[in-house]
Amino acid sequence: MNQFQYVQPTKQKAAIEALVKNANAQFIAGGTNLLDLMKHGIVAPEKLVDINKLPLKKISHENSSLRIGALALNSEVADNKLVLAKQPLLAQALNAGASGQLRNMATMGGNILQRTRCPYFYDIALPCNKREPGSGCSALAGFNRMHAIFGYSDKCIAVHPSDMSVALAALDVTVVVAGPQGERQILFTDLHRLPGDQPEKDTTLTRGELILDIIIPDTPFAQQVHYLKVRDRASYAFALVSVAAALATQNNIITAARLAMGGVAHKPWRLSETEKSLVGKPVSEKTFQEAAEIAMRGAQAFTHNAYKLKLAPNILVEALKTAAGIA
Amino acid sequence: MSIDKNAGNNQPAAENNNGLPNEDRRTFLKKTSAVVALALTPPTVLKAASMDEKIAAAFEQVKITLNINGNRHKLAVEPRVTLLDLLREDLKLTGTKKGCDYGQCGACTVHVNGQRVLACLSLAVMQDGKKITTIEGLAAGEKLHPMQEAFIKHDGLQCGYCTPGQIMSAVACVREGQANSEGQIREYMSGNICRCGAYPNIVNAILEVKNGGQKV
Numbered sequence: 001m002n003q004f005q006y007v008q009p010t011k012q013k014a015a016i017e018a019l020v021k022n023a024n025a026q027f028i029a030g031g032t033n034l035l036d037l038m039k040h041g042i043v044a045p046e047k048l049v050d051i052n053k054l055p056l057k058k059i060s061h062e063n064s065s066l067r068i069g070a071l072a073l074n075s076e077v078a079d080n081k082l083v084l085a086k087q088p089l090l091a092q093a094l095n096a097g098a099s100g101q102l103r104n105m106a107t108m109g110g111n112i113l114q115r116t117r118c119p120y121f122y123d124i125a126l127p128c129n130k131r132e133p134g135s136g137c138s139a140l141a142g143f144n145r146m147h148a149i150f151g152y153s154d155k156c157i158a159v160h161p162s163d164m165s166v167a168l169a170a171l172d173v174t175v176v177v178a179g180p181q182g183e184r185q186i187l188f189t190d191l192h193r194l195p196g197d198q199p200e201k202d203t204t205l206t207r208g209e210l211i212l213d214i215i216i217p218d219t220p221f222a223q224q225v226h227y228l229k230v231r232d233r234a235s236y237a238f239a240l241v242s243v244a245a246a247l248a249t250q251n252n253i254i255t256a257a258r259l260a261m262g263g264v265a266h267k268p269w270r271l272s273e274t275e276k277s278l279v280g281k282p283v284s285e286k287t288f289q290e291a292a293e294i295a296m297r298g299a300q301a302f303t304h305n306a307y308k309l310k311l312a313p314n315i316l317v318e319a320l321k322t323a324a325g326i327a
Numbered sequence: 328m329s330i331d332k333n334a335g336n337n338q339p340a341a342e343n344n345n346g347l348p349n350e351d352r353r354t355f356l357k358k359t360s361a362v363v364a365l366a367l368t369p370p371t372v373l374k375a376a377s378m379d380e381k382i383a384a385a386f387e388q389v390k391i392t393l394n395i396n397g398n399r400h401k402l403a404v405e406p407r408v409t410l411l412d413l414l415r416e417d418l419k420l421t422g423t424k425k426g427c428d429y430g431q432c433g434a435c436t437v438h439v440n441g442q443r444v445l446a447c448l449s450l451a452v453m454q455d456g457k458k459i460t461t462i463e464g465l466a467a468g469e470k471l472h473p474m475q476e477a478f479i480k481h482d483g484l485q486c487g488y489c490t491p492g493q494i495m496s497a498v499a500c501v502r503e504g505q506a507n508s509e510g511q512i513r514e515y516m517s518g519n520i521c522r523c524g525a526y527p528n529i530v531n532a533i534l535e536v537k538n539g540g541q542k543v
Contacts, residue, residue, distance in 0.1 A: 001407045002407070003405070003406075003407055004406055004407060005387065005406065006387075006389060006406035006450075006452050008453075028450075028453075031448055031449065031450060031453070032430060032445075032448050035409070035430075035448045035449075035450065036429050036430055036448060039428065039429060040429075048406065048450075050452075050453055052453065075442075098518070099433065099517055099518020099519075100443060100496065100499065100500065100503070100505070100515050100516075100517075100518055101433060101436055101443050101444050101445045101496065101518045102430065102445065102448075102518065104442045104443060104444050105444050105445065105448065105449070234513070234514075234517070235513070235514050235517035236517035236518055
């Protein structure tokens with residue numbers, strides 16, 4: 001690991017200023033992804049700004065919304081009674097990610113901002129536009145079994161690795177951030193971006209912006225939910241494909257639906273058209289299979305990930321069936 | 328890295344008592360490998376290395392206090408030193424193992440303020456003021472922890488390299504209330520990889536401790 005300076009500000013303003021002043025400074029919270037990247041030589045910050053002294057750990061329910069501080073640990077949130085009662089989908093997705101040890105270290109903000117696990121991003125001997133803009137994408141003609149089937153560009157076909165973020169994408173979440181220009185709120189689905197011509201940019205956050213809170217509104221579709229993740233082993237592996245499904249039903253008719261997929265795109269893949277198509281339909285396997293067809297429109301595979309074209313709709317149907325209680 | 332000589336008990340107990348103390352074996356290996364490395368290194372590289380050391384010296388050493396296995400340690404550490412390297416290289420607490428060093432195997436699992444974490448992905452400077460328990464701190468003197476006893480009884484290991492991490496994780500797993508069935512244990516122990524495949528025996532050891540109702 002390269003050498004770096006270490007500071008631990010106690011004020012939010014000082015933390016943000018430290019990043020504005022030094023273009024090679026970076027925030028650190030849990031460090032589970034950042035230290036891994038630093039050990040691999042993928043990033044080499046000159047200064048780490050430890051934000052753990054900032055008061056951003058609170059989990060509360062106010063104004064019909066669950067509010068979770070960016071520094072709340074993944075395990076704390078997954079076990080929190082308010083979260084389990086109000087947003088069980090989030091708890092399910094959190095427990096599907098990483099391991100007991102990592103969930104005790106990783107924060108909510110850090111989970112959102114984790115980088116891709118594309119093997120070419122991690123291999124500093126090979127070109128990668130995300131790691132080194134303009135160098136090329138090794139995955140395009142390489143081993144692309146884990147890669148995207150939606151929303152990619154010829155510059156990058158990597159996927160976002162977070163399970164938690166797939167649930168957040170489905171739940172109409174807003175993120176509160178603070179930066180040099182003050183605070184602003186961003187729709188969670190606008191936080192991550194597609195690669196386009198700038199795959200080095202994972203998010204729409206600007207320099208020095210810090211995630212403060214995650215706000216999840218109470219909704220009618222918060223209780224009939226399921227997070228389904230398929231991976232290479234039973235536990236502790238990144239998703240091949242995952243689905244977050246949330247439904248509201250009345251007399252067996254779907255009144256609202258929210259759907260997002262993981263492991264298929266550069267960002268958590270929200271399925272808005274599919275959601276609309278479900279409203280007014282009866283709860284049935286046939287309904288869900290029709291929805292899966294809509295969800296897969298526009299999907300295109302590479303040499304090694306064509307299995308996702310079949311796996312993704314199957315998982316979508318299964319997640320919806322479980323959420324609706326007809327699995 | 329430097330250790331405050333006025334600090335408390337920095338001297339760990341010998342790792343085992345199989346004749347030659349491990350401390351001696353390690354020191355011997357370090358010395359001999361250093362001599363060999365020096366003999367094989369071209370002079371230009373040596374010059375560059377001493378330059379690097381000068382640059383390193385310019386970087387700050389951060390003072391921290393850690394409570395490790397009940398002993399208070401006042402230390403000065405370079406920010407890039409992980410908790411794992413601090414434990415193993417500086418405090419000679421080599422019970423905590425370095426497996427992958429990238430947070431993928433669980434061999435370095437320790438408890439920080441009672442929670443199981445990965446020492447390889449923890450910076451020592453970020454642990455200031457915290458209470459750390461390693462495998463060396465689990466037994467009460469000569470009396471093994473019930474989880475250690477259970478691992479022996481159920482043969483929960485072959486080569487033993489992952490075992491300290493498995494045991495630290497297993498103790499936490501029971502304390503967290505996540506050891507109520509074989510399935511739950513397998514899920515909540517999934518961050519600890521055993522390449523010998525001792526999993527069935529590890530699960531049995533944890534089940535016994537859980538069902539025995541002993542205080543862990």
